[in-house]
Amino acid sequence: MASEFPVETAETVETAETVETDDGVRLWATRVGQGVPVVLCHGGPGLWDMFGDMADLLKNVATVHRWDQRGCGRSDRRGPYTWSRALADLEAVRRYFGLERMVLAGHSWGAQLALRYALDNPGQVSGLIYIAGTGIDPGATWREPYQRNFQERMGGRLARWAELKGRARSEAEEREFCVLQWSADFADNGLEHAEGMASPWFGVNFDCNAAINAEDKLTWGTAELHDRCRACEVPTLIVDGEKDIRPRWSVNSLADALPRVSRVVLENAGHLPWVEKPAEFRTAVGDFLTRRR
Incomplete structure (x- = not known):
């Protein structure tokens, strides 16, 4: 079912489409x-x-398929917000586009989503691209160094961010708060790149964030997850930015577990390496994709 949301790219115009899930979202x-x-x-x-x-x-x-997860961006702002629902929605996207097999590429938390789907449905996944994720150990193992790195990267912006974090915010202040926080995700020109992330602005779904993060704490980092990764035969490319404030050693837990994995670390790039090192990112990912044909 088509809808009226044209999205301009460098050379083409994409027409947005509507994927309807089995519960009507x-x-x-x-x-x-x-x-x-x-x-x-x-x-x-x-x-x-x-x-x-x-x-x-x-x-x-590649034929690149993009989508907003439920409750996010241009999708219906309606739950439930759970791991099982997120995986079912990703399956709905695959079915809508008629993909027998696909390469899954996930960024940050989306890398966890892509990994979990690949573990559950290896027959549908010809390759996994794991971008700037944090591995399969519990978040507590890397949270403290991440917070130290965040404060150091923020520098003089930290005081304003802390002020906004500590009180109720207007919509404009919500955007400012997020731009400030996201600016730490880049090695250079953080505010400029973060403004790009926030344009257009759709508003963060904090209910979704809280619900899924709470579930993560119960399910991530288990021995079962490690065992499932060791048995996973899906070819995987891990792409990191060298200067991501999330410590890159956190990803070792995944890299060490997967039997068919390669890893590329892009110098002088942060949490969104394709933004700061586009040519290097395209080469690394393009080489991986050509082997999936």
Whole structure:
């Protein structure tokens, strides 16, 4: 079912489409390019697809499918917000686009979503691209160094961020708060890049964020998850930014567990490496995708 949301890219115009889930939630989605089918899973939880520039980088080697998760961005703002529902929604996207097999690419929390789907449905996944994730150990193992790195990267912006964090915020202040926080995710020009992330602005779904993060604490880092990763035969590319404030050693738990994995660390790049090092990102991911044809 088509809807009226044109999205301009560098060379084409994508027409947004509507994926309807089995419980009636309408998910925004779009696709562009030619080649191996790739489905992108955005981070958060509670954010929205910010991968227009990534799609432009890859559209000559892949058909890139983007979507907003339920409750996020241009999709219906309705729960429930659970891991099982997120996985079912991703399956609805695959079925809507008629993909027998796909490469899954996930960023940050979306990398966890892509990984979990690949573990559950290896027959539908020809490859996994795990971008700026945090591995499969509990979050507590890396949270403290992440917070120290965040404060150091924020520098003089930290006081204003802390002021906004500690009180109720207007919509404009909500956007300012997020831009300030996201600015720490870049090695250079953080505020400029974070403004790009927030444009257009759809508002963060904090209810979704809280619900799924609470479930993460109960299910992530288990011995069962490690065992499932050791048995996973899906070819995987891990892509990191060297200067991501989330410590890169946290990803070792996943890299050490997967039997078919390669890893690329991009120098002088942060949490969104395709933004700061687009040519290097395109080369690394493009090489991986050409082997999935």
